[in-house]
Amino acid sequence: MTDENKPASAETPIEQQLYAIRQTIQTRAVHGVFANWRVALVLITQLVYYGLPWLQWENRQAVLFDLAARKFYIFGLVFWPQDFVYLTGLLILAALSLFLFTAVAGRLWCGYACPQTVYTEIFMWVESWLEGDHVARKKLDASPWNANKLKKRGLKHVAWFALALWTGFTFVGYFTPIKELAVEFVSFGLGPWEAFWIFFYAFATWGNAGFMREQVCKYMCPYARFQSVMFDSDTLTVTYDNSIGEPRGPRSKKTDYKAAGLGTCVDCNVCVQVCPTGIDIRNGLQYECIGCAACIDGCDQIMDKMGYPRGLIRYTTENVVKGKYPDSGILKHILRPRTIIYTVLLTAIASAFLYSLATRVPLRVDVVRDRVALSKETDEGMIENVYRLQLINKDDQTHRYTIQAEGINGLQVVTASREVSAAPLQTIDIPVSLIADPVDLKGRSIEVTFNIRSTDDPGIHTEVGTKFFNR
Amino acid sequence: MLQRLIHILWPSFLVAGVADILFTTLFDPLEILYRGEPLIEQRLAAYTVGFFVFWLLGIASSAMTCYFQRSADEINRCPLPPRKRPEGCPKRDDGSNCC
Numbered sequence: 235m236t237d238e239n240k241p242a243s244a245e246t247p248i249e250q251q252l253y254a255i256r257q258t259i260q261t262r263a264v265h266g267v268f269a270n271w272r273v274a275l276v277l278i279t280q281l282v283y284y285g286l287p288w289l290q291w292e293n294r295q296a297v298l299f300d301l302a303a304r305k306f307y308i309f310g311l312v313f314w315p316q317d318f319v320y321l322t323g324l325l326i327l328a329a330l331s332l333f334l335f336t337a338v339a340g341r342l343w344c345g346y347a348c349p350q351t352v353y354t355e356i357f358m359w360v361e362s363w364l365e366g367d368h369v370a371r372k373k374l375d376a377s378p379w380n381a382n383k384l385k386k387r388g389l390k391h392v393a394w395f396a397l398a399l400w401t402g403f404t405f406v407g408y409f410t411p412i413k414e415l416a417v418e419f420v421s422f423g424l425g426p427w428e429a430f431w432i433f434f435y436a437f438a439t440w441g442n443a444g445f446m447r448e449q450v451c452k453y454m455c456p457y458a459r460f461q462s463v464m465f466d467s468d469t470l471t472v473t474y475d476n477s478i479g480e481p482r483g484p485r486s487k488k489t490d491y492k493a494a495g496l497g498t499c500v501d502c503n504v505c506v507q508v509c510p511t512g513i514d515i516r517n518g519l520q521y522e523c524i525g526c527a528a529c530i531d532g533c534d535q536i537m538d539k540m541g542y543p544r545g546l547i548r549y550t551t552e553n554v555v556k557g558k559y560p561d562s563g564i565l566k567h568i569l570r571p572r573t574i575i576y577t578v579l580l581t582a583i584a585s586a587f588l589y590s591l592a593t594r595v596p597l598r599v600d601v602v603r604d605r606v607a608l609s610k611e612t613d614e615g616m617i618e619n620v621y622r623l624q625l626i627n628k629d630d631q632t633h634r635y636t637i638q639a640e641g642i643n644g645l646q647v648v649t650a651s652r653e654v655s656a657a658p659l660q661t662i663d664i665p666v667s668l669i670a671d672p673v674d675l676k677g678r679s680i681e682v683t684f685n686i687r688s689t690d691d692p693g694i695h696t697e698v699g700t701k702f703f704n705r
Numbered sequence: 706m707l708q709r710l711i712h713i714l715w716p717s718f719l720v721a722g723v724a725d726i727l728f729t730t731l732f733d734p735l736e737i738l739y740r741g742e743p744l745i746e747q748r749l750a751a752y753t754v755g756f757f758v759f760w761l762l763g764i765a766s767s768a769m770t771c772y773f774q775r776s777a778d779e780i781n782r783c784p785l786p787p788r789k790r791p792e793g794c795p796k797r798d799d800g801s802n803c804c
Contacts, residue, residue, distance in 0.1 A: 302748045304733060315730050410749075427749040453708055454715050 258375060259448060260368040261358070262507040266531025268345075275346045276355050284400070287407040292630070301409045305659065311591070312628055312659065316598060323587045330583065332457075334576040338568055339470040339549070341461060341525035350450050351524065353401070353443035354510065357394055364390045368507070394444050395436070402436030448511040451524050458521055467552040468567040472527055474505075474516045474547045475555060482516075487540055498542045505529035505547060515547060595693075596629035599686050601700040608703040616669050619702050623664040623684065627656035633688045637666060641682035642702060643674040653689060668702055675704045713771055717763025724759040725752060 289296040291309050298307045306313035313320060335342050344351060365371050365386050377383055406428055407415055418424045424432070442450055451458055465471070482499035485491055491498065499516070506514050508528040513520050515529045533547040554561055604620035612618050627633055634655045639647045646669040656662050668682065682702045688694035734751030737744045745751045783790060787798035 301752060304748070315733070318730050425749070427747070427753050430753065449708075449711075453711055456719075 257512070259510065259512045260371045260375070261510050261528070262368045262504070262532070263362060264508045264528045264531045264535075266534055268527035269531050272346050272351075272355060272526065276352050279347060279349075279352055280356070284404050287404060287412040295411055295413075297408065298411060299409050300411075310630075311594075312596070312630065314598070314626065314628060320587070320591070323583065323590075327580065327583055327587065330576060330580045333464055334573060334580060336461060336464040337466065337469060337572050337576060340465065340472070341458075341523070344451065344455075344458070344524040345526035348524075350442060350455075351526065353439055354447050356397065357443040360393045360397070361390060364393065391444075394440055398436040398440040398443075399432070401439045402432040402434070405435045406432050448522070448524075451511060452522055458524075462521070466570075466572060467556075468564075468570055470549045470551055470564065471519055472515060472523060472525055472530060472547065473519070473550045473552075473555055474499075474529075475545070475550070476516075477555070477557075479516070479546050498537065498540075498546050500536060500540060502536055504532040504536055508532040595696055596627070597633075597635075597686065597688070597694050597696050598626040598628060599684065599696055599698045600624040601684060601698050603700065609705060611705065612669065615672070617672055617675060617702075617704060618667050618669045620665065620667045621684075621700065623666055623686070623698075624661065625654070625656060625664060625686065626661045627658060629694070630658045632657050633694060634690055635686050635688050637664065638685045638687075639668055639682055640685065642670045642680055645670050645674075645682065645702075670702065672704070675702075677704065679703050709771060713764055713767040717760055717767045720763045721756055721759035724763075725756040728759075729755060 286297050287295060291307075294307060296307070296309050300307065304315055306317075332343060361371065362368075365374055374383060374386060403415070403419060404412075409431075410428055415424075415428060418428070419432075446454075478497055479499035480497045481495065482501045483496050484501055485494065485496060489496075505516065506512070506529075508531070509515070510526060510528065511522040511524060513522045515523065527549070530547045530549070534544045537544050537546060548561075550561060551564055551567065553559060553567070554564065559567070600623070602622045602624060604622065607620070609617055609619050623637065625635065632655060634653045636653055637647055637649055639645055648667045648669060649664060654662060654664055666684075680702045682700060684698050684700065686696050686698070729752055734745055734748055734755065735743060737751075745754070783796060787796065790797040
């Protein structure tokens with residue numbers, strides 16, 4: 235800020251700073267139960283993320299969202315754009331699970347599994363490996379640019395960018411066959427669009443995990459904003475227990491703090507130093523808190539050193555802190571209307587989803603009417619309607635199909651051949667005409683149904699309705 | 706400023722992603738004709754270009770929201786500090802009136 239922009243005394247400020255200036259947060263590393271959980275989840279999620287595209291299934295990539303061919307492969311299943319409803323179902327399931335987890339135990343997702351947390355964690359491992367602990371990093375931040383700083387920073391960015399590039403490459407590997415992509419990548423033969431998305435995703439990873447960090451959670455994440463509507467007084471959250479911590483203050487280990495009128499909080503500020511979003515949990519629940527429980531681990535270490543009981547900061551509920559029931563009662567309060575409704579909904583939708591997936595017929599037929607003539611009369615005085623059947627064999631095996639039709643007495647189906655054959659994932663067009671005797675036709679248009687059955691697999695059949703027009 | 710930029714770029718990015726997925730699921734980009742000719746020849750190109758077109762539209766909308774958010778007070782206020790306002794301006798304050 236220049237002098238002119240500074241609020242002059244007794245004057246309204248000319249230009250107000252809209253946002254606080256962000257201070258880089260260098261967190262102190264922490265060890266403990268919850269830190270171990272996070273490491274475990276980082277390893278599991280990334281093993282799945284980086285490994286899954288390399289998995290093979292019957293001579294093709296097991297999980298491939300082949301955008302160029304508009305087909306999604308997930309192990310034995312093949313999805314088409316027409317199967318969009320499954321994606322919708324999956325998103326509803328994911329949202330409901332998130333609601334349920336949040337109602338029970340707060341922001342578990344944010345603290346342990348969100349990619350933003352996971353990549354920030356990995357990037358911070360690299361950072362502390364190359365630049366040292368939080369004290370060394372702060373010193374490096376403050377030091378002028380010299381050969382040492384240049385070397386450390388340069389190495390860090392090279393390592394970060396290599397990681398980010400691998401992440402971007404894997405991301406694109408979900409959408410275009412990863413083996414070919416790898417060959418193209420090492421031989422500098424990438425197509426322009428693939429190359430663009432690899433670098434775009436790598437750049438986003440590098441920026442989000444390396445620089446933006448907690449700002450993503452604070453300013454960009456929609457979930458952080460509406461989490462409070464999913465919380466209630468029985469939700470487990472990372473909580474500082476005022477009743478045992480206050481009044482806080484420094485003291486010697488030998489002091490009998492109870493006699494001195496102090497709580498167990500020694501005001502060491504470790505909970506603030508380890509916090510990735512830079513808040514003080516002792517001020518109560520805040521929307522910036524991502525529920526990572528780093529402060530719990532940090533505080534427990536100090537409590538151990540002081541010989542005090544653990545749990546000054548712990549996962550607990552608002553009602554426990556208010557003294558409505560002890561910590562041992564938390565488990566009983568997990569069952570409450572909110573969680574029961576979420577669970578029932580989740581189970582119902584998941585069952586419907588699985589049932590529909592299990593009974594899914596790998597065949598789709600669309601009927602297109604001949605646009606030239608609605609109907610015509612044959613030389614024999616019969617009425618003929620012409621259609622085009624668009625048949626998609628969604629299975630990974632070749633099938634033969636027969637086509638029948640019903641809805642009118644004595645309705646004849648005329649096709650070029652008695653059976654049609656479609657290769658795996660092939661779409662074929664079949665011209666069909668339906669012929670009926672005018673005496674059997676009641677009304678101007680009559681509902682008719684095509685029955686398409688596979689001759690080699692009785693489980694594969696479908697019906698599709700259309701109209702037959704009289705003269 | 707960075708955060709205002711985030712406010713413009715980020716919501717439009719999210720919406721562009723959803724819009725691109727919905728649009729390209731409903732319509733195969735290869736089947737989009739412009740004066741009888743296919744508009745685009747590669748699907749990946751269509752998805753990418755589509756995403757950026759949607760993003761640009763979203764950016765325009767978000768930027769307008771930010772722009773119109775300025776209150777009347779902010780628009781009416783003189784951008785110059787009181788001492789630098791021109792001679793004769795009633796709101797000019799060179800410090801001479803005081804004391």
